[in-house]
Amino acid sequence: MDHRTLGVLLLAVTALSGCASTPDTPGSASGAPASTPAAATSAPGAPAAASGTPAAAASGSAGTATVAYREDKDLQKVWLAEGFRFSGYEALLITETRAEVPRLNPDGRENLEWARGVLRDELAKVIEAKKVFGAVVTRDADLKPGGRVLKLENTIIEYEKGGGGARWFAGLSGAGQPVITVRGRVTDGDRQVFSFETRRSGGSGRARWLGGYLSDKDIQTEDIRDLAKALVEFMARPSP
Numbered sequence: 001m002d003h004r005t006l007g008v009l010l011l012a013v014t015a016l017s018g019c020a021s022t023p024d025t026p027g028s029a030s031g032a033p034a035s036t037p038a039a040a041t042s043a044p045g046a047p048a049a050a051s052g053t054p055a056a057a058a059s060g061s062a063g064t065a066t067v068a069y070r071e072d073k074d075l076q077k078v079w080l081a082e083g084f085r086f087s088g089y090e091a092l093l094i095t096e097t098r099a100e101v102p103r104l105n106p107d108g109r110e111n112l113e114w115a116r117g118v119l120r121d122e123l124a125k126v127i128e129a130k131k132v133f134g135a136v137v138t139r140d141a142d143l144k145p146g147g148r149v150l151k152l153e154n155t156i157i158e159y160e161k162g163g164g165g166a167r168w169f170a171g172l173s174g175a176g177q178p179v180i181t182v183r184g185r186v187t188d189g190d191r192q193v194f195s196f197e198t199r200r201s202g203g204s205g206r207a208r209w210l211g212g213y214l215s216d217k218d219i220q221t222e223d224i225r226d227l228a229k230a231l232v233e234f235m236a237r238p239s240p
Helices: 003-020 057-060 106-132 164-174 206-207 216-236
Strands: 069-074 076-081 089-095 135-137 147-159 179-188 193-199
Touching: 076 135, 089 106, 106 135, 106 147, 106 179, 106 216, 147 193, 179 216, 206 216
Parallel strands: 089 135, 089 147
Antiparallel strands: 069 076, 076 193, 147 179, 179 193
């Protein structure tokens, strides 16, 4: 083989080797896997689950399928598990009232402690009189073993003791009237079936017209009694 032929062969081999080689960069110029479409990325702030579920449903257990919110004329804010009825239970247990008042005036501490006990007692008295349940108790020890029981827990979340001097001058407009807001919930075992939030502040005509002559506790007792009546009337409805 002469030198001319040998040179042609070497040039051909070199050219073929250059065509067969590949660049060091990956096949995707962006570096992202080709199998991942751009649409798979969620938009910022997109919820993980579908929206539309009532906020109150999140506070119930898995046994509560749907919790519906409604506004009640007397009880005000109400959440009730779908299909739930208060009838058919042997007893209602009312636990000790809690208080979670973030902005409580120091002069209201004593009255708040008093109101905690009055709220529990009045609820027990009014609900017992309505005969919605076989029994209304305030201690676990009073429950009969094996019975179907509902538990009512209440928390005072807003409180003001009121002031007689302000009621003398502007009681009709609500000045000086005591304030109490209660958030309650009812559970059947681990399942939350009902909750409410209601507020009272010198709602009776007596409190507005004669508030200057009445004590803060007299007016608040009337308010608590009215609250208890609204709650038991709601529980007693055939189809709430």
